[in-house]
Amino acid sequence: MKRTILPTIALLAFGGHAHAQACSSYSPTDIANAISNSSTASSALKNTACTWGGAGKSESGGNTCASNGANFGVLQLSTANVQAAGYTPAQYTALPLQQQVNVWASQVGNANASGSNVATISNASATGQSFGGTPATSGMAAACVQFGGTICKNDLAALQAGQPCGGANPVLAGHASDWRTAATEDGNGQSICSWGKNIQANINNCTAAQCGGNDTGAPTSVGTPVSPGLLPAATA
Numbered sequence: 001m002k003r004t005i006l007p008t009i010a011l012l013a014f015g016g017h018a019h020a021q022a023c024s025s026y027s028p029t030d031i032a033n034a035i036s037n038s039s040t041a042s043s044a045l046k047n048t049a050c051t052w053g054g055a056g057k058s059e060s061g062g063n064t065c066a067s068n069g070a071n072f073g074v075l076q077l078s079t080a081n082v083q084a085a086g087y088t089p090a091q092y093t094a095l096p097l098q099q100q101v102n103v104w105a106s107q108v109g110n111a112n113a114s115g116s117n118v119a120t121i122s123n124a125s126a127t128g129q130s131f132g133g134t135p136a137t138s139g140m141a142a143a144c145v146q147f148g149g150t151i152c153k154n155d156l157a158a159l160q161a162g163q164p165c166g167g168a169n170p171v172l173a174g175h176a177s178d179w180r181t182a183a184t185e186d187g188n189g190q191s192i193c194s195w196g197k198n199i200q201a202n203i204n205n206c207t208a209a210q211c212g213g214n215d216t217g218a219p220t221s222v223g224t225p226v227s228p229g230l231l232p233a234a235t236a
Contacts, residue, residue: 023065026097028053028206031062031074034101041105045113048138052109054203055142058195064100065093073100076146081107112145117152121192131159134193139200143192146199154184155192165193 026034032053036046045052052075059076060066071078072089074097082092085103092100112118121144123129124136144152151173158167167184174187185191 023063023093024097026056026062026064026074028057028062028202030097031056031101032206034098035105037098038102038105040102040110042110042113045105045109048113050203050206051138051142051199053206054139054199054201055146057202057205058199059146064095064097067093073104075101075104075109077104077107109145112148115144115149115152117149117156118144120156121152131156132162134159134165137196137200138203139198140192140196142199142203143190143196147186147192147195150181151183151186152192154182158184159193164191166191 028050030053032049035041035049035052038046056062056074060074062074064074066073066076067089068076072082072093073095077085077092077100079089082089082103085092085107087095087103092103095103118141121136121141122138124131125138125141129136154167154171155165159165164170165184166189170185170189170191171179171182172185172187172189173179173183176182186195
């Protein structure tokens with residue numbers, strides 16, 4: 001479902017011929033700068049640019065051509081959302097970093113980051129709170145955005161019930177008949193806690209001037225609800 005990222009060579013068609021465009025890799029700081037400079041990112045995303053810089057580095061290694069066959073680019077936009085933006089996967093991975101970030105923000109970033117579960121984690125992180133003994137972090141909030149509402153909601157419920165983050169009996173996305181509502185981990189066995197740690201390490205390495213000392217995590221405001229699972233898989 002995710003995490004197994006295969007760098008590809010993006011192809012652009014000109015006059016009936018396909019031309020390879022070299023892939024580029026970026027640091028968390030580079031990705032954060034792109035968020036800060038985005039023409040489509042909300043102020044909430046821009047104010048937490050390093051959170052998404054860290055998420056991008058974890059999701060793709062910062063590679064603009066990264067793909068696992070179902071998700072593409074630096075922030076691993078799903079096939080459905082790539083197509084909704086008017087691109088084929090090959091065209092999308094051929095875009096430079098700034099354009100990829102602009103598309104990600106308009107398609108899913110702004111909406112997913114405004115969910116209530118993300119706000120719960122972000123508020124807890126800002127005030128040093130924990131869930132069942134597990135500290136809330138910006139990385140966990142970013143993982144919540146990337147995994148979508150189902151896994152995030154179920155992981156939070158498990159923590160609040162005193163269970164491990166992925167639940168006492170983890171349900172992997174795509175691996176059970178009821179996974180669309182019951183999933184607690186992505187297809188590679190990652191919960192918002194385990195993947196949140198990975199993202200947090202990259203957030204900590206983000207030193208973009210635009211982030212400064214004001215980046216306190218993912219947005220804490222709650223906006224219009226969004227269907228779960230836009231990232232990384234359409235229904236996870």
